[in-house]
Amino acid sequence: MPLIFLCAFLAIALWSLVEHRFARYGVAGPAALTLAGAALVFIDVNGFAAAVAGEAAEHVVELILAVLLFVDACEVRGGVFGGQGRATARLVLIALPLSLLAVVISGIWMLPHLNVFVLLVIACVVMPTDFAPAATLLRSPRIPPRVRQILNVESGYNDGLVSPVFAMALAAAVVLPTLLAAADADTIDAATEAQLEEHLAEFIAAFFGAVPATLLAVVIGVVFGGLFGLLARLAHSRGWAAAGGIRYVMLIVPLLAFGTATISAVAANGFVAAFVAGILYRLMRTRGTTEHAIPHTEVLLVEEAGTLAASLVWFVLGAMTVVVILDGFDLRMLLVAALALTVFRVVPVYLAMLRSPVSWRERTMIGFIGPRGTATIVFGLLAFNKLPDAEAYDVLAVMVFTVVGSILMHGVIAPRIVNRGAMTDRGLSPAAPPSA
Numbered sequence: 001m002p003l004i005f006l007c008a009f010l011a012i013a014l015w016s017l018v019e020h021r022f023a024r025y026g027v028a029g030p031a032a033l034t035l036a037g038a039a040l041v042f043i044d045v046n047g048f049a050a051a052v053a054g055e056a057a058e059h060v061v062e063l064i065l066a067v068l069l070f071v072d073a074c075e076v077r078g079g080v081f082g083g084q085g086r087a088t089a090r091l092v093l094i095a096l097p098l099s100l101l102a103v104v105i106s107g108i109w110m111l112p113h114l115n116v117f118v119l120l121v122i123a124c125v126v127m128p129t130d131f132a133p134a135a136t137l138l139r140s141p142r143i144p145p146r147v148r149q150i151l152n153v154e155s156g157y158n159d160g161l162v163s164p165v166f167a168m169a170l171a172a173a174v175v176l177p178t179l180l181a182a183a184d185a186d187t188i189d190a191a192t193e194a195q196l197e198e199h200l201a202e203f204i205a206a207f208f209g210a211v212p213a214t215l216l217a218v219v220i221g222v223v224f225g226g227l228f229g230l231l232a233r234l235a236h237s238r239g240w241a242a243a244g245g246i247r248y249v250m251l252i253v254p255l256l257a258f259g260t261a262t263i264s265a266v267a268a269n270g271f272v273a274a275f276v277a278g279i280l281y282r283l284m285r286t287r288g289t290t291e292h293a294i295p296h297t298e299v300l301l302v303e304e305a306g307t308l309a310a311s312l313v314w315f316v317l318g319a320m321t322v323v324v325i326l327d328g329f330d331l332r333m334l335l336v337a338a339l340a341l342t343v344f345r346v347v348p349v350y351l352a353m354l355r356s357p358v359s360w361r362e363r364t365m366i367g368f369i370g371p372r373g374t375a376t377i378v379f380g381l382l383a384f385n386k387l388p389d390a391e392a393y394d395v396l397a398v399m400v401f402t403v404v405g406s407i408l409m410h411g412v413i414a415p416r417i418v419n420r421g422a423m424t425d426r427g428l429s430p431a432a433p434p435s436a
Contacts, residue, residue, distance in 0.1 A: 002051035003044060005060075008315040011036040012308070030314045030373065031407055037318025049323045052316060053392075058385045063258065064309040065378040066274035069163070070254035071306040072156035073278025074294055090352040091154045091366070092161055098348035099127045100165070103340060110332050111394075117173035118391050124166035125380045125395060126340040126402045128159040130373030147365050150358075159375035160275030164214045166379055167269060174386050217261050217268040221276025224257040229284030232298070247301035250294075253277055254302070310374045317377050320384075321400045329397040337401035341409060345370045371410035372402050 103123035235241035254274040261273035346367035380399025
């Protein structure tokens with residue numbers, strides 16, 4: 001097993017023993033594990049970077065994302081869009097594409113050394129939202145319930161919708177340098193020809209087969225998620241299964257959906273399959289019942305497995321942050337990350353919400369409360385694993401700056417601003433709590 005994963009497991013185990021103690025001081029797991037990764041990477045910086053770029057790490061990261069997509073889809077409360085269909089549809093079908101387009105267009109101007117497919121990869125990496133680094137902010141009573149629900153549903157859906165675009169863009173970004181090199185060369189040796197054929201095959205399968213592969217993935221997700229959701233409901237209602245048994249079912253379903261979709265003979269999008277399986281499982285498990293969400297006793301195991309997987313990802317983020325700093329980085333990547341967290345999020349949200357019943361205050365909250373987390377890290381690591389070295393480190397740098405910036409912006413600064421505002425509304429001084 002790579003050393004980085006052994007160090008990660010050690011850090012996660014130690015943090016789990018003291019997490020409750022530090023939680024009262026506002027220290028969140030993502031931030032603590034990121035710092036642990038940044039410290040322990042000095043054991044072997046080059047070895048850690050090489051391990052993350054290895055094939056084994058790629059498969060681990062893919063499975064982590066599949067489980068997290070399933071969990072996100074399962075945790076939406078209510079109907080398909082959690083009772084906020086119009087607002088959520090505007091965010092994921094209008095605001096998200098506009099955000100992706102903004103990153104690509106600005107990148108053409110700011111990062112001319114990167115081709116448009118790499119820029120689209122970067123856009124897919126930096127724009128999906130995730131509330132892992134900003135759980136305290138989302139729980140604040142200053143956030144209206146409707147805004148909280150819209151943000152929860154959006155974060156559950158946008159990474160699943162981005163994943164097929166990411167797969168197509170990554171395949172094209174990988175093959176393009178090989179094509180250009182082959183076009184410039186007078187002769188092509190056997191190794192280059194084999195590499196070209198391999199990359200072209202991946203590109204054709206991912207790009208031209210994107211629609212069939214996505215549709216097939218949807219079918220796989222519907223079958224596994226719908227079938228096991230129905231079976232879980234029937235087994236529970238008849239007393240055949242307890243919550244403990246259904247917990248194992250919920251952990252296995254995303255692995256079945258992802259594994260079936262990624263069989264070479266099927267060649268579908270495993271992330272879409274896992275995501276759709278989560279949606280259908282939730283709908284079929286709660287259909288015809290008084291419950292608006294899957295009982296927590298059933299979702300507990302897959303939720304905790306997702307939390308454990310995410311903890312591993314946060315540790316790797318800390319390690320890769322040090323790798324980026326030591327390797328050197330282009331300051332323009334920092335600018336792209338800053339724009340992704342602010343302008344490229346806020347402006348598309350405003351545009352998407354035009355002529356909607358959502359108030360301007362709520363639109364502003366939705367726009368500025370868009371933290372980046374696990375999905376961004378996983379997409380970034382997958383791109384780092386696949387792309388040529390120069391582009392890989394550029395994407396890695398943008399990913400690191402975006403998520404670390406989000407930890408600071410949404411996990412540290414924003415909660416304090418919100419809490420200060422809450423105390424001001426009550427006519428209180430931040431330093432003077434109300435007397436009993």
